[in-house]
Amino acid sequence: MADARPIYLDHAATTPCDPRVVEAMLPYFTTHFGNPGSRNHQFGWEAEAAVDAARERVAGMLGADEKEIIFTSGSTESNNLAIKGAAYMYEKHPAGSGRPRGHIISCVIEHKAVLDPCKRLEKEGFDVTFLEPGNDGLVTAEMVKAAMRDDTILVTIMWANNEIGTINEIPAIGALCHERGVLLHTDATQWAGKMPVNVERDNVDLLSLSGHKIYGPKGVGALYVRRRKPRVRLQALADGGGQERGFRPGTLNVTGIVGLGKACEIAMAQMDRDAERLLALRRRLERGVTSQLDSCVVNGHPDKRLPHITNISFGFVEGESLMMAVKEIACSSGSACTSASLEPSYVLKSIGVGDELAHSSLRLSLGRGTTEAEIDYTIDSVVRAVRKLRELSPLYDMHKEGIDLSKVEWGHH
Ligand SMILES: *Cc1c(COP(=O)(O)O)cnc(C)c1O
16 A cells, blocks of 8 residues: 555545546537537537436436436535425415414434525525434434424435435335325435435435436536426526526536436446445444444444445544544544534534544545455554554543543542
């Protein structure tokens, strides 16, 4: 491992573009540069055909119809369009009526790209219930059921969590929603393209996915919008040329869309193989670390987790020192997802991880290119770093001597 660049274990943040994706995109920058909206000449037709083919591939990966796919700039936009678009379209009472405009159910450990649209709707007069998962990080159909009201219009629950990898029972939540005539949106950014989806079987009405999380390009994504049973309507968030059935006007990002289509085609072909391989590697990593170190825990449900994400908290080390000590591994810390501030991760906090421990956590996310040798190197590197930091820790000494630190009186009061 004399390589100067760190080992990349941050695939939940973004993935490299698959070379086959880049190759598929290239002609659409230069020779096939047409606008798919140009109906009168070959340049337009070529671009339109490429977009149609990509749409078929994305739909195919979801068990959906091509007409149900809206191309967007990524999951953030898809989430905004789904959540706000549905809220405005299905509101029960108009703004200013003195009654809630409608009720939405979400969860405290959603990505900001779901939380922030929900919070905006709250300001605009909608009621939002943010479910609080237990220590396992899971949102169950029971929890959603208990939160349902007569004026509930939308449930938005992520399929799998980007920080801890926990998997929610979306098919069961969807079945409940359909029973109650409530729409289900799911942020499937970490799930779709990695694990199987069938929007019919899984009872999903709206689903967000993103190109750059599945070995496609950045700045392109899709929103699945159900067209029958029920036919979902959305209020567009932008006005313009009427593209994407008016849901998302603007000249299509043809190169990005072609790349997303190719990424979905590749995902379909090797999803099972990838998932099996990554699960074995993730388990090797977790076992390798936890078998050599005491006082460390893998966060979230033990089994209901994605193959490619693990999040481990290390007791008796300081968060920033830990990040410094594992510089040769490119990963995220328990303070990373809340931008530049040193706030502990709200996801870890919400599932009961203390502030200190949240800071001294690592999210390691594996990808298609991750090798066994990289995992073994990572195990070694993390174990060595933690041991070294603990050698300097008086608290760890006390812990080893059997002193219960939770009962220690720290004096000076
Ligand atoms: C990355 C991510 C997003 C944001 O996706 P973009 O395409 O980068 O906007 C949203 N939700 C989850 C769960 C993510 O992991």
